[in-house]
Amino acid sequence: MQRHHDMGGLDAGPVERTEHDYAPWEKRVDAIMRLLTDKKRRVMTVDELRRNIEELGPGAYDEMSYYQRWMASIGNNLLEKGVIGVDELGRKMAEVEARWQTAREA
Amino acid sequence: MADGEGGMSTRFRRGDRVCVRRAHPPGHVRTPFYIRGHRGVVDSVAGDFADPEELAYGRDGLPRKTLYRVRFRQNELWPGYAGSADDSLVVDVYEHWLDPAEQKTEEAS
Numbered sequence: 001m002q003r004h005h006d007m008g009g010l011d012a013g014p015v016e017r018t019e020h021d022y023a024p025w026e027k028r029v030d031a032i033m034r035l036l037t038d039k040k041r042r043v044m045t046v047d048e049l050r051r052n053i054e055e056l057g058p059g060a061y062d063e064m065s066y067y068q069r070w071m072a073s074i075g076n077n078l079l080e081k082g083v084i085g086v087d088e089l090g091r092k093m094a095e096v097e098a099r100w101q102t103a104r105e106a
Numbered sequence: 107m108a109d110g111e112g113g114m115s116t117r118f119r120r121g122d123r124v125c126v127r128r129a130h131p132p133g134h135v136r137t138p139f140y141i142r143g144h145r146g147v148v149d150s151v152a153g154d155f156a157d158p159e160e161l162a163y164g165r166d167g168l169p170r171k172t173l174y175r176v177r178f179r180q181n182e183l184w185p186g187y188a189g190s191a192d193d194s195l196v197v198d199v200y201e202h203w204l205d206p207a208e209q210k211t212e213e214a215s
Binding site: 009048050051 | 206
C-alpha cells in the first residue's frame, strides 16, 4: 500500500517559487530540532522526526504547515521518550494559548 | 569511494542491473513507492550509513547499511511519460531494498 506521505510523482499543481520569510515560531521550532539532535544531546534523530510526521495520518498531514508537522512530531517523540508528559504538555499548551488570547485582546 | 570500508559487504557495483523489491512494510522506510518493483542500474556506491529505518524507532541503526545511487529510466517509472527516452532519475536506495535484476522474472518489468 502507498502511504499517504509517499507522494512522489503524484499530481501536486504548480510549484510556488517565491521566497518567503519564516515566522519567529517557525525559526524556534527549527532551533529546538537542532538542539535535540546535536551531538551533545542526541535526544532524537531526524529519522524519528520523519517517522512521526508520517504517523500524523492523511487529515493532519494535509492540514498542517511544514513546521506545524515538525512541532507535532517533536512533541510525540518527546512524549515517547518520557522527556515530557502528556499532562505537562497539555497544561503548557493551554497556558500559551491563554497568554496569546490575552495579548490579542489587549 | 566507500567500498567495503570497515568490513562492510558491498553486494553491488557500478553498472550492475538491480531491481527494487516490491515490498510494503508498514513503518518508516526510505524507498519511495514509485520505484518499487522497477529496474535500474547502479550509478555509484554512496557509502555506508546507520540504517535510517532503524534510527527512526530510536535504535542505533547498526549494522550500517550500504547506500547506492540507482539510475532509473523516466519512461519506465511513469506511465505515458512524454519526455525523452534518455531521461533518467537517480534515487538513493539502501542495499536491503535491492535484488540483482537477473533473479527477477520477466513479469516484474
